[in-house]
Amino acid sequence: ITIEKVILHKLQMRLKHAFTTSFGTFQDKDFFVVEAIDEKGNIGFGETVAFSSPWYSEETTQTNEHIMKDFLIPLLLKKPIEHPDEVFPRFSSIRKNHMAKSALEGAVWDLYAKRNNMTLAEALGGTKKEIDVGISIGIQPTVKELIEVIGKHVEEGYKRIKVKIKPGWDVDVMREVRNVFPDIPLMVDANSAYTLEDADHLKQLDDLNLMMIEQPLAHDDIFDHAELQRLLKTPICLDESIHSYDDARRAIQLGSAKIINLKIGRVGGLSESVRIHDLCQKNGIEVWCGGMLEAGVGRAHNVALTTLKNFTLPGDTASSSRYWEQDIIDPEVTVTNGIIQVPEKPGIGYDINRQVLEALTVEKTVFNN
Ligand code: OSB
Numbered sequence: 001i002t003i004e005k006v007i008l009h010k011l012q013m014r015l016k017h018a019f020t021t022s023f024g025t026f027q028d029k030d031f032f033v034v035e036a037i038d039e040k041g042n043i044g045f046g047e048t049v050a051f052s053s054p055w056y057s058e059e060t061t062q063t064n065e066h067i068m069k070d071f072l073i074p075l076l077l078k079k080p081i082e083h084p085d086e087v088f089p090r091f092s093s094i095r096k097n098h099m100a101k102s103a104l105e106g107a108v109w110d111l112y113a114k115r116n117n118m119t120l121a122e123a124l125g126g127t128k129k130e131i132d133v134g135i136s137i138g139i140q141p142t143v144k145e146l147i148e149v150i151g152k153h154v155e156e157g158y159k160r161i162k163v164k165i166k167p168g169w170d171v172d173v174m175r176e177v178r179n180v181f182p183d184i185p186l187m188v189d190a191n192s193a194y195t196l197e198d199a200d201h202l203k204q205l206d207d208l209n210l211m212m213i214e215q216p217l218a219h220d221d222i223f224d225h226a227e228l229q230r231l232l233k234t235p236i237c238l239d240e241s242i243h244s245y246d247d248a249r250r251a252i253q254l255g256s257a258k259i260i261n262l263k264i265g266r267v268g269g270l271s272e273s274v275r276i277h278d279l280c281q282k283n284g285i286e287v288w289c290g291g292m293l294e295a296g297v298g299r300a301h302n303v304a305l306t307t308l309k310n311f312t313l314p315g316d317t318a319s320s321s322r323y324w325e326q327d328i329i330d331p332e333v334t335v336t337n338g339i340i341q342v343p344e345k346p347g348i349g350y351d352i353n354r355q356v357l358e359a360l361t362v363e364k365t366v367f368n369n
């Protein structure tokens, strides 16, 4: 495969509803759609998932741009590849910057699948024809509103509800939620808002029959999480702390988590995601596919990855319409009774809606081989 051309489309999109987590409120998303074109004219798409501010990880839309333009794209165009598994190693002289790497690698994976006339899911070794999804609900102004929002999504059929928590919006709130919804699959995500000193407080969540507590402690910790997991009955799920195969291996060995939220961008791409998925499967660690409030291209990559066997728990890939007035793919991702039908067309399986893409594009840069 010779990559002849890479086009970076910089997009600005506004979420229908602001999304609030323990570190702040967020509504506007700017990011890149990566378009890669090979010597036969096949086209693959990827999407950067960093935000404009470095609150989730150190990457931002601007660092993604810098790293892709000045380092990664030249490495990708330098010589042909046989298989997308070679892309992440090709980038090994550049430290971290996993979201920048992942967007380019994702475009190559899509292109590779299309060249071989197979779905991205098949190319990755995925077998599921439909996938189960849940939904992640941001911090709401009042408990009453939270309960209303949850009720609406339960009615829509989402397979589990994830509620964002932070100090002052946690145990009491979740107790009320559990009282109103005694049987729904329910979990919480703290986005690193606590420390080990909060262990006694968090222990109260053990009474609420939660599927898991996602990332309660520091974004760069796996040691304290192991201590906390020993104190809690509820499984801990790691998100922010797992950036690589080796992070996952060490966390598993330490007992820092029983579940891992896999995000393609956070670990540097699909090839690394598959490796971590396989490692977890061997070690009895369940995985599910997280979200970064993606537009359609990122959403399509999440759907394809989730077709792998050890994605045993519902992911965060909710319907396009939950986030966007209009998504950049056609058809949009739709969820019916908490299920997404995996598309059967080659590659990511959804077409790019060029008209919408153009309308949302604020800048376009072309790189030729
Ligand atoms: O922690 O999983 C997270 C959104 C932005 C950044 C981090 C997270 C989230 C979500 C929502 O929980 C995921 C989604 O709906 O795409």
Ligand code: MG
Residues within 6 Å of the ligand: 189, 191, 214, 215, 239, 240, 261, 290
């Ligand atoms: Mg999370």
